[in-house]
Structure formats: structure tokens, C-alpha cells
Amino acid sequence: MASATQEKPPAVRSxxxxxxxxxxxxxxxxxxxxxxAGYVVFLAVWSLISRIVGENLIPSPARIIETxxxxxxxxxxxxxxAATLTRIGIGFGLSFLIGISLGIFTQSxxxxxxxxxxxxxxLVSPSLIWALTGLVIWGFExxxxxxxxxLTTFALVTVNVAEGIRALPKDLIDMSRAFGVSNGRRQxxxxxxxxxxxxxxxxxxxxxxxxxxxxxxEVFSSNEGIGFEMRVxxxxxxxxxxxxxxxxxxxxxxxxxxxxxxxxxxxxFRWRAEVGT
Amino acid sequence: MTxxxxxxxxxxxxxxxxxxxxxxxRILFPIVVLAIWYIVYFTIDSRIFxxxxxxxxxxxxxxxxxxxxxxxxxAENLYVQFAISLVRLTIxxxxxxxxxxxxxxxxxxxxxxxxxxxxxxMGVxxxxxxxxxxxxxxxxxxGHLAPIxxxxxxxxxxxxxxxxxxxxxxxxxxxxxxxxxxxPQNKITRHVLIxxxxxxxxxxxxxxxxxxxxxxxITEVFASDRGMGWTIKFWYDxxxxxxxxxxxxFFIIFALALEKLVFDPLSARAFKWxxxxxxxxxVEGDFGAAPSESFLQQEGQVQEQVSIESTEG
Numbered sequence: 001m002a003s004a005t006q007e008k009p010p011a012v013r014s015x016x017x018x019x020x021x022x023x024x025x026x027x028x029x030x031x032x033x034x035x036x037a038g039y040v041v042f043l044a045v046w047s048l049i050s051r052i053v054g055e056n057l058i059p060s061p062a063r064i065i066e067t068x069x070x071x072x073x074x075x076x077x078x079x080x081x082a083a084t085l086t087r088i089g090i091g092f093g094l095s096f097l098i099g100i101s102l103g104i105f106t107q108s109x110x111x112x113x114x115x116x117x118x119x120x121x122x123l124v125s126p127s128l129i130w131a132l133t134g135l136v137i138w139g140f141e142x143x144x145x146x147x148x149x150x151l152t153t154f155a156l157v158t159v160n161v162a163e164g165i166r167a168l169p170k171d172l173i174d175m176s177r178a179f180g181v182s183n184g185r186r187q188x189x190x191x192x193x194x195x196x197x198x199x200x201x202x203x204x205x206x207x208x209x210x211x212x213x214x215x216x217x218e219v220f221s222s223n224e225g226i227g228f229e230m231r232v233x234x235x236x237x238x239x240x241x242x243x244x245x246x247x248x249x250x251x252x253x254x255x256x257x258x259x260x261x262x263x264x265x266x267x268x269f270r271w272r273a274e275v276g277t
Numbered sequence: 278m279t280x281x282x283x284x285x286x287x288x289x290x291x292x293x294x295x296x297x298x299x300x301x302x303r304i305l306f307p308i309v310v311l312a313i314w315y316i317v318y319f320t321i322d323s324r325i326f327x328x329x330x331x332x333x334x335x336x337x338x339x340x341x342x343x344x345x346x347x348x349x350x351x352a353e354n355l356y357v358q359f360a361i362s363l364v365r366l367t368i369x370x371x372x373x374x375x376x377x378x379x380x381x382x383x384x385x386x387x388x389x390x391x392x393x394x395x396x397x398x399m400g401v402x403x404x405x406x407x408x409x410x411x412x413x414x415x416x417x418x419x420g421h422l423a424p425i426x427x428x429x430x431x432x433x434x435x436x437x438x439x440x441x442x443x444x445x446x447x448x449x450x451x452x453x454x455x456x457x458x459x460x461p462q463n464k465i466t467r468h469v470l471i472x473x474x475x476x477x478x479x480x481x482x483x484x485x486x487x488x489x490x491x492x493x494x495i496t497e498v499f500a501s502d503r504g505m506g507w508t509i510k511f512w513y514d515x516x517x518x519x520x521x522x523x524x525x526x527f528f529i530i531f532a533l534a535l536e537k538l539v540f541d542p543l544s545a546r547a548f549k550w551x552x553x554x555x556x557x558x559x560v561e562g563d564f565g566a567a568p569s570e571s572f573l574q575q576e577g578q579v580q581e582q583v584s585i586e587s588t589e590g
Contacts, residue, residue: 027388034392042397057416113299114306124532126491128498129525132509136518137326212405216495219407227407234411234499242415246408254403 059240067244076229077248083225084214084249090142091149091217092210099154099206100199103161104191107168115158122155127213135221145217152213157202164198165191197265204261211253327519335523355508355527362493362505365421369428370489376429377436377481384437385444394437402434406492407499414500423500424493431492432485439484443477483540490532 043061050060059067071077102119105111130148138144168191176186218227226249233242295301311329318328327335339355380398383390409430413423447470455465497506505528512520 031388031392034389035396038393038395038397041393053416109299110297110302112302114302116303117306120536121529121533124487124536125525125529126494126532128491128494128506129509129528132513132521133525136513136516136521137321137323208403212407215405216407230407230411234415237415239412239415242411246405246411250404250408254400257403 056239059243063240064244064247067240068248071241071244080224080226080229081249081252083222084218084227087145087218087225088211088214091146091214092153092206094146095150095153095210096157096203096206098150099157099202100161102154102158103165103202104187104195106158106162106165107191119155119158122151123159127152127216131213131217131220134217140221144221145214148217149210149213153206153210156209157206160198160202160205161195164195168194200261200265204257204265207261208257215249325516325518327522331519332523332526335519336526339523339527358503358505358508359531361503362497365424365504366428366486366489366493369425369493370432370486372425373429373432373436373485373489374482377433377485378440381437381440382444385441391441398434398437401430402438404430406431406495409492410496410499413496417500419500419502424496424504427492427496427500428489432489435484435488436481439477439481440474443474446477447473479544483544486535494528
């Protein structure tokens with residue numbers, strides 16, 4: 001009987017609820033209207049500009065869509081993607097591990113102070129200087145671009161992990177100390193599980209910068225990959241190819257960042273409602 | 278009982294204490310870096326890898342303008358290149374602030390404007406500076422316009438997002454109260470709207486400047502024939518590692534000076550009226566969680582995180 005009365009209200013909505021629902025629906029509709037209007041206007045302006053200054057200088061969106069299958073036909077498309085992703089995997093993977101370690105080190109004041117300036121310098125300096133420095137020292141050797149990717153991205157990871165360290169529940173640490181739990185076990189069983197969501201945020205932020213610096217290093221020191229293809233296209237003055245290479249990887253990276261990583265990040269955060277929302 | 282006494286924290290005396298202090302660690306860092314540099318210098322199989330003193334000599338020559346004699350191919354000296362870059366940065370930055378504030382305000386106030394611009398702003402925000410650099414270099418040639426537009430394109434989305442967030446975070450109750458007590462509009466603007474926008478605006482300035490600078494140097498490499506980015510590329514092309522590393526150090530010094538001498542005092546002044554939140558949360562004790570100013574960008578980082586996170590939510 002009780003369940004019947006509970007199920008009833010949704011069937012018969014009050015006028016107030018009806019009104020609110022209609023309002024929300026109208027809100028969504030107007031939001032989508034303006035969103036689509038935004039796409040239409042921006043794409044139209046882009047096409048117009050390319051019509052005025054010429055397709056060869058600024059390729060129109062239609063031209064880019066035409067070029068895309070042509071690039072796939074050349075066969076370089078997937079090998080370039082694979083090459084760039086391998087670089088990101090090696091360079092940023094290493095940087096991620098270093099960044100997490102340094103973040104965990106901030107628990108100790110001494111290590112925190114030791115690495116403080118390194119993190120600051122990495123945060124404020126442009127990726128270009130690391131790319132060129134690595135390149136001039138090591139040439140096309142992998143050390144050169146690994147050096148550049150690590151020095152550009154590790155601090156972003158560290159800062160996010162350190163943020164998690166700052167939020168560590170002090171009472172748990174104190175208690176584990178009082179009961180003489182060893183440092184290693186404390187790190188493994190309290191610090192690390194607590195940090196997991198922060199590490200995921202760090203991964204997403206680091207990746208968003210990491211793929212850009214990887215492409216930059218490819219421009220200077222590679223003979224395959226997206227960055228290399230972009231350089232070739234720009235040197236041959238093939239604007240349509242330049243745009244297509246850039247946009248296709250851009251869309252791919254955005255998809256990884258927003259759709260894949262962010263979704264998993266939400267899942268990680270779910271157990272801590274107050275942080276997730 | 279006895280075990281407790283032996284385990285009680287004891288202050289280290291004499292040299293151990295000095296060695297264990299964070300200040301020592303901080304001083305130790307550059308020494309360790311220098312040591313690693315020397316180790317690499319003596320072990321690497323490279324003819325151009327410079328020693329630290331070589332780089333220092335180069336930097337000194339650049340600062341005192343005595344290197345021009347030896348490398349006469351450099352068109353302009355350090356100061357002129359820096360000035361060119363700074364002027365470009367400032368023009369692009371001001372344009373980004375103006376346009377960004379207008380669009381950001383519109384997006385914060387109107388839901389329609391928000392839906393209209395949102396995806397495109399996020400798109401430009403995520404676009405690598407390299408793409409702008411390559412494209413603008415070909416489209417506009419090696420003049421002043423390409424770097425300025427690159428700075429604008431890199432900085433404007435940050436301003437837009439932060440200003441929008443600021444508008445959304447204005448305390449509604451304060452407005453309602455001010456209105457019910459018949460406070461004149463200009464007073465509301467001055468005492469409620471601007472102070473509550475301030476932190477976001479400040480984050481916008483700081484980030485637009487930093488991101489703009491990073492975008493600028495990349496653009497100067499590909500789309501300019503002068504400026505700091507071009508100069509470091511010049512030394513790279515000349516295969517002079519000491520030149521590249523020397524200029525990289527100039528970049529770092531400049532960025533650090535900007536943070537420490539301009540933005541930190543500015544933010545301290547701008548937020549003097551606000552109680553320090555970090556001070557309350559700071560964890561004390563020998564388990565040293567990072568002190569509040571541990572990473573100077575932390576506040577901004579959180580700010581950025583907040584603003585970016587909430588745009589997707």
C-alpha cells in the first residue's frame with residue numbers, strides 16, 4: 001500500500017511541477033538553439049573569410065573535410081598518429097611517474113624545499129626553451145625530446161598531487177604514527193588510495209599540455225608524426241593539409257582528454273562526493 | 278614508558294640541524310643541478326655541449342653587449358629583442374583583456390551568449406600555439422601582426438573563462454540586500470561587483486600573460502625575424518649550444534622575475550582585505566605538508582582548475 005502511494009505522484013504531476021518541467025525543456029531548447037547558431041555563425045564567417053582571401057591561404061571547413069580522406073589514402077595518416085602517440089606515451093609516461101614521485105615527496109619538508117624551485121621553473125618557462133635545449137644537446141636522439149616533454153609537464157603533475165597531499169586527512173596519519181605503522185605501509189595504505197583521484201586529475205592536466213609539447217618536439221626533431229607532417233605541409237605551403245593534420249589530432253586529443261579521461265576521473269571521484277561535485 | 282621517552286622527538290643539534298632545514302635544501306638544489314651539469318659535461322660525447330662557465334660568459338657578454346663583435350650576424354642585441362617581444366606581448370595582452378572581458382561578461386550574464394560562444398572558446402583554448410604559429414607565419418608573413426594575434430588567441434580564452442566564472446560567482450544575496458536598502462547602482466558596482474570579480478580577474482591577467490608569453494615565443498620562432506623566440510632559434514640554427522642554453526636561462530630569469538616581482542606583490546595587495554584561507558588549512562607539525570606558498574602558482578592553478586572544471590559541468 002505504501003509503495004502504491006509512493007509511485008503515484010509521478011503519474012499525476014502538479015501544475016507547479018508541470019510548469020517547472022516545461023521551463024526546463026524550454027531552457028534546454030534555447031540553449032541548443034544558440035549553440036547551433038554559434039556553430040553556424042562561426043563556420044559561415046570562416047568560409048566567408050576563406051572565400052575572400054582565397055582557399056590557398058585560409059582553407060574553408062569544406063576544403064578541410066575534403067582533404068581528410070586524401071590524407072588517409074596516402075597511408076601516412078595512421079603511422080603518424082601511432083608515432084606521435086608513442087612519443088606521448090614514452091615522454092609523458094616518464095614525466096607522469098616523476099611528477100607523482102615529486103608530489104609524494106612534498107610530505108617531507110626537506111624534499112619539498114629541494115624541488116620547489118624546479119617545479120616553479122618548469123611551470124613558468126615556455127616549452128620551447130626545453131625543446132631547443134634538448135635538441136641542441138642530444139640532436140635527434142630520444143633523450144632530447146624526452147628531456148623536453150618531462151621538463152615541461154612534470155610540474156603540472158606534481159602540483160596536482162601536492163594538492164592532494166595538502167588535503168590528506170591528518171588524523172589518519174597521526175593515528176598510524178601513534179600505532180607505529182611503518183612509513184612504507186603508511187604511504188601504500190593511506191596516502192596512495194587518498195591520492196588516486198588527484199593523480200587522475202594530474203594525468204588529465206598533464207596530458208593536455210603533454211600532447212602539445214610532444215607535437216612541438218616533432219616539428220624540430222622527427223621524421224614522422226603529426227608535428228613533422230605539419231612542418232612539411234607548412235614548408236610546402238599546403239595550408240589545407242596543415243589545417244587537416246592539426247585539426248584531426250586536435251579533435252583526437254580533445255576526445256581523449258574530455259571524453260575518456262574526464263569520464264574515468266568522475267568515476268574515481270565518486271566515492272568522495274564533496275570533491276566530485 | 279621508557280620506549281616513549283626514547284622515541285620522543287628530539288631537536289637535532291648543531292650541523293645536523295642546519296643540514297635538515299628546508300632552507301639548506303633550497304640552496305642545495307642549484308648546487309646539485311650544477312653538479313649534474315658538470316657530470317654530463319665530462320661524460321657526454323658531444324663537441325658543442327657547453328660547460329656552465331661557458332654559458333655564464335656568454336650571458337655576461339650578452340648583458341654587457343660585448344658579444345656583438347664576435348657574432349656580428351645577430352641583428353639586434355638582447356635588450357632590443359626583449360623590448361620587441363614585450364611590446365608585442367603587451368599589445369596582444371591588452372586586446373585579449375578587452376575582448377575577453379566583454380565576451381566573458383556576456384557569457385556570464387546571458388545563457389544564450391554562453392551557449393553561443395562556449396565550444397569555440399574551449400576549442401581555441403585547447404589549440405596548441407604551434408598551429409597558430411605555423412598558420413600565421415604563412416598567412417601574415419614575418420611581421421609584428423602574427424605574434425600579436427598569437428598572443429591574443431592564446432590569452433583571450435583564459436580571460437573569457439575567468440571573467441565568466443567571476444560573474445557567475447557574484448554573491449546574489451548581497452545584490453538583493455543592496456537593492457532592498459536602496460543602495461545606488463554605482464555603489465553596488467564599486468563595493469559588491471568589482472570586489473567579487475577581482476580574484477577571477479586577477480587570475481585572468483596572470484594566466485593570460487603567462488600563456489601569452491609562451492605562445493609568443495613559439496610564434497616568433499616560426500613567424501618572425503626578431504624578438505626573443507627568434508633569437509633563441511638563431512642560436513639553435515647556428516648550432517651554438519651555449520647560446521641556446523644561455524637564452525633559455527634568460528627566459529627563466531625573466532619568467533621568475535615577473536612572478537616574484539610583479540604578480541606576487543600585486544596579488545598580495547589585491548587580496549589584502551581577504552583573510553588568508555590557506556593559513557587556516559595549513560597543516561603544522563613535523564609531518565610537513567606543503568606550506569601554503571609552496572608552489573607559487575598553486576592558487577592560480579586551483580583557480581584555473583575550478584574555472585575549467587566548472588565550464589564542463
